[in-house]
Amino acid sequence: MRFVETIKNIWTIEELRKRLLVTLLLVLVYRLGCYVVLPGISPDELDALSNFTNKSGLMQLLDMFSGGAFSQASIFALGIMPYITASIVIQLLGMVLPSFQKMQREGESGRQKLNQYTRYLTVLILLLQGPAFLVNIQVQVSAAGGDAHMGFWTVVYLTIILAAGSMFIMWLGERITDRGIGNGISFIILVGIIARLPGALFYEFTSRLPGSTGSEGGLIMFIVEVILLFAVTVGAVLLVQGTRKVPVQYAKRIVGNKQYGGARQYIPLKVNAAGVMPIIFAQAIMFIPITLAGFGAGEDSSSFFAAFSDINGFWYNFVYFVMIVAFTYFYTAITVRPTQMAEDMKRNNGFIPGVKPGKKTAEYLDSIMSRITLPGSLFLGVVAILPAFARFFGISQNFAQFFGGTSLLIMVGVVLDTLQQIESHLMMHHYDGLMKDGKIKGRTTGSAY
Numbered sequence: 001m002r003f004v005e006t007i008k009n010i011w012t013i014e015e016l017r018k019r020l021l022v023t024l025l026l027v028l029v030y031r032l033g034c035y036v037v038l039p040g041i042s043p044d045e046l047d048a049l050s051n052f053t054n055k056s057g058l059m060q061l062l063d064m065f066s067g068g069a070f071s072q073a074s075i076f077a078l079g080i081m082p083y084i085t086a087s088i089v090i091q092l093l094g095m096v097l098p099s100f101q102k103m104q105r106e107g108e109s110g111r112q113k114l115n116q117y118t119r120y121l122t123v124l125i126l127l128l129q130g131p132a133f134l135v136n137i138q139v140q141v142s143a144a145g146g147d148a149h150m151g152f153w154t155v156v157y158l159t160i161i162l163a164a165g166s167m168f169i170m171w172l173g174e175r176i177t178d179r180g181i182g183n184g185i186s187f188i189i190l191v192g193i194i195a196r197l198p199g200a201l202f203y204e205f206t207s208r209l210p211g212s213t214g215s216e217g218g219l220i221m222f223i224v225e226v227i228l229l230f231a232v233t234v235g236a237v238l239l240v241q242g243t244r245k246v247p248v249q250y251a252k253r254i255v256g257n258k259q260y261g262g263a264r265q266y267i268p269l270k271v272n273a274a275g276v277m278p279i280i281f282a283q284a285i286m287f288i289p290i291t292l293a294g295f296g297a298g299e300d301s302s303s304f305f306a307a308f309s310d311i312n313g314f315w316y317n318f319v320y321f322v323m324i325v326a327f328t329y330f331y332t333a334i335t336v337r338p339t340q341m342a343e344d345m346k347r348n349n350g351f352i353p354g355v356k357p358g359k360k361t362a363e364y365l366d367s368i369m370s371r372i373t374l375p376g377s378l379f380l381g382v383v384a385i386l387p388a389f390a391r392f393f394g395i396s397q398n399f400a401q402f403f404g405g406t407s408l409l410i411m412v413g414v415v416l417d418t419l420q421q422i423e424s425h426l427m428m429h430h431y432d433g434l435m436k437d438g439k440i441k442g443r444t445t446g447s448a449y
Contacts, residue, residue, distance in 0.1 A: 009426055016425040023180035026172050027191050033076045033165065034069040034195075038158055040150075041073045041137070067192030073137060075165035078129055080188055083170050085284040086121035090114055091334065119170075126166050130159030182421050183414060189280075190414040193407045200398035207396055225395060232386065232403055236412040239379055242271035244372050246365065248350045265350075269368060271376040273336050276413040278327035278377070279384055286320055317388050321381040328377035338365035383409060 011017055066079030094100040094114070103110035134155050150158070169188060176184030208222040245266040310316055342362035344350075351357045355364045390400035401407050 006426075010422065013425055016422065019180050023176055023187070026176050026180060027187075030076070030169065030172055030188060030191065031067065031195065033168070034067045034074050034192075035072055036075050038073050038075060038077070038161060040154065040158070067195050069192075075161055076169055077133060078126060078162050078166045079192070080166065080169050080173065080185060081284055081287060082125040082129060082166055083118070083122045083185065084280055085125055085287075086118045088281050088284055089121060090118045095330075095334070119167075122170065123163060123167070126163035127159060130162040131155055133162065134158055181418055183417050186276075186410070186414045187418070189410055193411055196398065196407075197402060200396070200402065204396050204399040225399070229403060232383070233408060233412065236383060236408055237416070239272050239376065239383065240275065240409075240413050240416055242376070243268040244271065244368065245269075246352060246368065248345060248352055267341070267365075269336070269365070269372060271372050272328070272380060273369070273373070273376075274328045274331035276409045277331050278324045278380060279409050281327045281331070282320055282323040282384075285323060286316070312388050312391055317385045321385055324381040324384050325377040328380055329373060332369065332373050336369055338362045338369065341365055380409070 010020070066074075066077060066081075069076040069079060090100070094104050100114070103113050106113075134150060138150060170185070173184035173188045176182070176187050178184075181187070204225065205222055208219055210218060245268055248265050248267055339362045342358060342365065345352075345361060346357045352361055352364060355361050387400045387403050390403040391397060395403065
């Protein structure tokens with residue numbers, strides 16, 4: 001009954017209702033676009049691409065990020081990952097180039113400039129990835145015995161269509177952020193992942209039925225897999241919501257007849273302040289080798305490209321793990337600023353008991369963040385490579401992607417963020433929240449979009 005009452009409350013708030021309807025409409029536009037096939041692609045060519053995607057683990061992962069548009073040779077085939085890659089590059093430049101650092105400090109005007117540079121870089125990446133995707137179609141169709149030769153001008157105009165499709169997805173994400181429920185780019189990725197979950201679950205169930213290929217363990221094994229998936233999901237939720245509280249004492253101030261301060265409060269420092277962004281960043285970088293190889297890791301590919309196209313291989317998962325740990329520290333450094341926190345406390349007559357205000361407080365907060373980020377980053381890396389272990393124990397390729405990894409963490413993080421947005425609207429209009437204690441904690445600190 002509480003759930004029904006909450007739905008009624010959500011529908012009662014006009015602003016929230018409009019935002020949810022706008023989000024739903026934009027998501028429907030995105031999902032319809034995923035099935036609009038590129039002009040000139042025949043059903044035989046589409047079957048050859050789908051077969052290749054099903055055989056290649058990395059291609060399945062890329063197809064999942066695009067919501068199935070990759071295997072459909074859709075106008076949205078390149079998905080949102082080029083924009084993610086461009087965002088990574090721009091943020092890295094902000095760490096090393098003074099001009100970009102200056103723009104980061106200019107507030108809203110600087111953010112708009114950086115967003116514009118990100119868009120320009122996204123277009124450049126798309127112009128590189130588009131021909132590579134089209135070359136992959138030709139290679140796979142030729143390997144299947146077909147003929148998918150594309151002339152120069154055909155490649156040019158199809159590349160323009162692919163680039164326009166990805167830029168349109170980016171625009172949809174920005175509209176969801178501005179007029180919808182928020183976190184538009186992350187929400188687009190979430191929709192693509194969820195779209196693959198029912199099919200993967202159904203395939204795993206049917207494959208465990210007696211008489212099916214790979215039916216070892218039967219339905220008992222399927223039930224065990226679902227239980228393990230639930231346990232991993234709970235672990236991911238705890239990782240996203242885990243905090244370390246630092247006590248802050250505020251000195252008493254008397255202004256006129258009123259007394260301010262004197263109470264003790266707590267600063268919640270997140271164990272995983274970077275949220276799911278290290279996963280997205282690392283995954284975007286891991287897509288680069290397969291892009292440079294023309295989206296193909298065939299027999300004539302070099303050992304380097306072959307190694308980094310095998311998502312079950314040691315080197316792929318090892319490098320992936322290391323990059324997640326590194327990106328966790330990197331993103332925590334640019335989102336959590338101990339110096340600014342120390343200055344804010346000092347300005348408001350606050351101090352940490354036993355620690356001098358100012359520089360010592362900043363060093364203390366920085367040391368705490370370093371200590372709690374290490375186990376958080378390691379756990380994040382372990383969860384990210386869990387699908388490789390799931391596949392090793394016989395779980396199907398599609399279903400294994402939801403056993404941790406990018407898909408699970410993005411789903412948990414974005415869902416918690418979305419629930420937190422709805423919760424804030426309900427509480428602002430004096431309605432009960434989604435939870436009895438009203439304490440849904442998302443990954444707002446680590447959200448980039």
